[in-house]
Amino acid sequence: MTLVAPANPARRGGRRWFRRRRPAPIVDQAVVVLHDVTKRYPNGKMALVDVDLVIPKGDFVFLVGPSGAGKSTIMRLLIRDELATGGQVVVDGQDVARLSRRQIPRVRRTIGIVFQDFKLLPTKTVQENVAFALEVTGTQHRLIRPQVDRVLALVGLSSVANHVPRQLSGGEQQRTAIARALVHDPKLIIADEPTGNLDPLISWEIIQLLLRINELGVTVMMATHDADVVTALRRRVVALEEGRIIRDEIGGAYHRED
Ligand SMILES: Nc1ncnc2c1ncn2[C@@H]1O[C@H](COP(=O)(O)OP(=O)(O)OP(=O)(O)O)[C@@H](O)[C@H]1O
Ligand SMILES: [Mg+2]
Numbered sequence: 113m114t115l116v117a118p119a120n121p122a123r124r125g126g127r128r129w130f131r132r133r134r135p136a137p138i139v140d141q142a143v144v145v146l147h148d149v150t151k152r153y154p155n156g157k158m159a160l161v162d163v164d165l166v167i168p169k170g171d172f173v174f175l176v177g178p179s180g181a182g183k184s185t186i187m188r189l190l191i192r193d194e195l196a197t198g199g200q201v202v203v204d205g206q207d208v209a210r211l212s213r214r215q216i217p218r219v220r221r222t223i224g225i226v227f228q229d230f231k232l233l234p235t236k237t238v239q240e241n242v243a244f245a246l247e248v249t250g251t252q253h254r255l256i257r258p259q260v261d262r263v264l265a266l267v268g269l270s271s272v273a274n275h276v277p278r279q280l281s282g283g284e285q286q287r288t289a290i291a292r293a294l295v296h297d298p299k300l301i302i303a304d305e306p307t308g309n310l311d312p313l314i315s316w317e318i319i320q321l322l323l324r325i326n327e328l329g330v331t332v333m334m335a336t337h338d339a340d341v342v343t344a345l346r347r348r349v350v351a352l353e354e355g356r357i358i359r360d361e362i363g364g365a366y367h368r369e370d
Contacts (some may be wrong), residue, residue, distance in 0.1 A: 143204055143300050143331045144190060151185050151355075160187040160316035163354040164200070168331065169299070172326045174342045175335040176366055177352035181336035186352075189303045190333075192216055204299055212363055216367045221249065224301045228308035230285045232277045232292075236329025238284075239264065241290045249296070263291040267321060281313035284301075285293040290321060294330075301325060303334040307341070315341065339366035 144167040151160040160182045167173055175183045181221060185328040189201045192208045199209045204222045211219055232241050241258045251259075264270050269286040277285055286306060293301055301320060307315035319341055324333045336342060342349060343367065349364030359368060 115364070116360065136162070136190045142166050143169050143171075146186070146189070147200065147202070148199035149189065149196045149201060151182070151189065151194065159355050160189075160196075160204065163355070163357055165299075165350060165357065165360070167331060168333055169324070170329060171348060172323065172332045172335070173348045173350055174209040174332060174345075174364075174366075175350050175352065176213070176337070176342060177358075179337075181352040182353075182355045183352060184304055186335070187225075187304055190300075190302060191220055191225060207369070211321040212232075222299045224290075224296065224298035225288045226289050226293050226301065226303040228305040230277070230282075230309075232285060232288055233275050236276050237276055238269055238280070238288045238291075241277075241288055242295050245295050255340045257294055260291075263294045266294065266325075269329045272358045282310050284319055286310065286314075286318050287321065288319075290325070294325065298330060300331045300333065303332065305335055305337065307338055313339075319345070327330065342366035 144165065146163050146165040149160055149165075151157070152158050163182075163186070163259060165186075175186065177183055185194065189196055189208070190203055192211065195209055203219060206215070206219050208219065234242065236244060239260055241257050242263060246259060248255045261270070261273075264273055267290050268289050269284060269291060272280060274282060275284075277288070280288065286309075290301075290306075297349040301322065307318050307324070315338060322332050322334065323345075346363045346365075348362050349359065349366070351359035351361075351364075351368075
């Protein structure tokens with residue numbers, strides 16, 4: 113995907129281009145592009161202000177910042193749970209604001225989502241929870257089982273495939289959620305505080321799993337308050353404060369180091 117700003121915006125003719133405050137970035141192979149994004153909730157709250165963010169394919173990005181900084185809002189924009197009030201949100205080459213109602217599910221399937229509270233169906237087994245994600249999108253029955261088995265093996269849950277969530281540890285529940293996020297072969301995993309309900313040791317296991325998935329080529333964006341993990345791993349860190357990106361650093365720490 114390429115977003116190229118015209119050399120002379122006015123010459124392109126469209127009023128949209130002319131009104132832009134900044135030229136669009138030149139981006140190849142980006143999974144996510146946020147260009148000049150603003151999000152104002154209906155109550156007037158400005159959750160994001162002039163956010164520019166490019167996430168290339170294969171990146172592993174920590175999204176950090178105090179509570180209320182706008183981390184979850186960025187994630188909601190990516191899955192079109194919310195629409196930006198200004199600017200452009202591009203996922204896998206698609207401007208999400210321009211998707212037709214029919215296109216939305218297909219673009220959502222390119223993203224796997226992992227939440228802090230797992231969001232598993234309590235009466236379904238591990239296997240059924242993961243299979244359900246495929247069933248609701250109309251996947252052919254004969255294809256479901258092999259795909260489910262493959263992702264359960266990947267996250268190390270084959271031996272508890274027939275357990276229901278209350279028979280699992282917190283770490284196993286989060287692995288189930290990660291398996292469910294992976295089952296559509298997404299390009300991007302967004303994990304919103306995936307270790308928020310887990311103890312430190314289990315948190316590390318979950319992070320290691322996300323790193324392994326990233327090594328398999330899946331782009332990962334993870335919002336977290338876990339300073340130790342962020343600082344130890346020295347990955348890309350995007351720090352938000354009051355809706356603005358105040359730092360975007362490769363090999364960064366949780367806190368600014370200068
Ligand atoms: N639906 C909404 N309506 C109004 N304001 C909202 C809504 N959702 C979020 N906000 C506000 O937008 C701001 C950003 O919220 P967001 O949930 O993105 O923060 P966050 O960085 O994820 O915080 P946390 O670390 O606590 O999860 C906050 O001030 C929040 O109160
Ligand atoms: Mg949040």
